[in-house]
Amino acid sequence: MSRLSTAVTVLILVALTGCRDAPEPPKIRLTSEALESARRPVQPVKVPVRVAVAPVISPRENFRLYAPLMDYLAEKLDRPVEFLQRPTYSEINDLVRNGHADIAFVCDYAYILGQRDFGMQILAVPQIMGQITYHSLLIVPAESEAQSLENLRRKSFAFSDPLSSSGWLYPAYLLTLKGERPEAFFARTVFTYSHDNTIRAVANRLVDGGAVDSLVYDFMLSQSPDLARSLRVIGKSPAWGNPPVVVHPRIDSSLRERLRQILLSTHQDQAGKRLLANLMIDRFVGLDDTYYRDVRAMATTIKAQR
Numbered sequence: 001m002s003r004l005s006t007a008v009t010v011l012i013l014v015a016l017t018g019c020r021d022a023p024e025p026p027k028i029r030l031t032s033e034a035l036e037s038a039r040r041p042v043q044p045v046k047v048p049v050r051v052a053v054a055p056v057i058s059p060r061e062n063f064r065l066y067a068p069l070m071d072y073l074a075e076k077l078d079r080p081v082e083f084l085q086r087p088t089y090s091e092i093n094d095l096v097r098n099g100h101a102d103i104a105f106v107c108d109y110a111y112i113l114g115q116r117d118f119g120m121q122i123l124a125v126p127q128i129m130g131q132i133t134y135h136s137l138l139i140v141p142a143e144s145e146a147q148s149l150e151n152l153r154r155k156s157f158a159f160s161d162p163l164s165s166s167g168w169l170y171p172a173y174l175l176t177l178k179g180e181r182p183e184a185f186f187a188r189t190v191f192t193y194s195h196d197n198t199i200r201a202v203a204n205r206l207v208d209g210g211a212v213d214s215l216v217y218d219f220m221l222s223q224s225p226d227l228a229r230s231l232r233v234i235g236k237s238p239a240w241g242n243p244p245v246v247v248h249p250r251i252d253s254s255l256r257e258r259l260r261q262i263l264l265s266t267h268q269d270q271a272g273k274r275l276l277a278n279l280m281i282d283r284f285v286g287l288d289d290t291y292y293r294d295v296r297a298m299a300t301t302i303k304a305q306r
Helices: 003-021 032-039 059-077 089-097 108-118 165-177 195-203 214-223 225-229 253-268 270-278 289-304
Strands: 049-053 081-085 103-105 121-127 136-141 156-159 188-191 209-213 231-236 245-247 283-285
Touching: 049 059, 049 089, 059 081, 059 253, 059 270, 089 103, 089 108, 108 165, 108 289, 121 253, 136 165, 136 195, 136 214, 156 165, 156 195, 165 195, 165 209, 165 289, 195 209, 195 214, 195 231, 209 214, 214 225, 225 231, 245 253, 253 270, 253 283
Parallel strands: 049 081, 049 103, 156 188, 156 209
Antiparallel strands: 103 245, 121 245, 121 283, 136 209, 136 231
């Protein structure tokens, strides 16, 4: 046998061997149950509603207080709810601006800047202890000799966030009226990035004074009465609108209206009443933008002087 014919014979034997050893394809039995499952329509995925909450209080407290509200919204919407937190008010605004949050609980000064920058809109506002307005409070340790902001010259002072009307804007405005700037007036300033942190910093004598949200101040004193003996209020701003719940102007109109209806009716059922009580909220109401004109005026004054 020639070398060529021998080679051909070997190749044929190898091929036949390979075919013989190849595994059989799997067999599929289509039972009536499998056929029924295949016919069953695929359920659409429910897209989460993303809710952002500004760090008016520290993240752990935020989660503890607002988690029940997230569960309530999820049940009412019949959709998952994603709870978003960020370290600063500015980052919460960015979530709304960039379409990464559908609804947000923000500070009023943050709302004013968001309204100016990209048309942020008010959805609802919490009514608290019968009031739809609140104040900035200037606080000092109880034993401090300070009686006014002027007495804190060359002292240390805590702000909450650069976008907080009560925790930064109001004291900065008072100093602007005197021709002063915080960085020159105080010996040292710090940002605590939540009002409860500022309250604790003053109570523990880590700073000589601070500016806080009256709603958070009242809430913390109701939870920890001992704080009342450690702190003293030396200044109080005029009233302006409570921090609002906001949305992006281009939010889906049906989702916007559904969220608004849920918030405005939360106080009408027992589960809603319980979660609102934990937040010290009576109910959510509609509120006109004019309630924030004083905050807008303070921001304008400070900008004009810089």
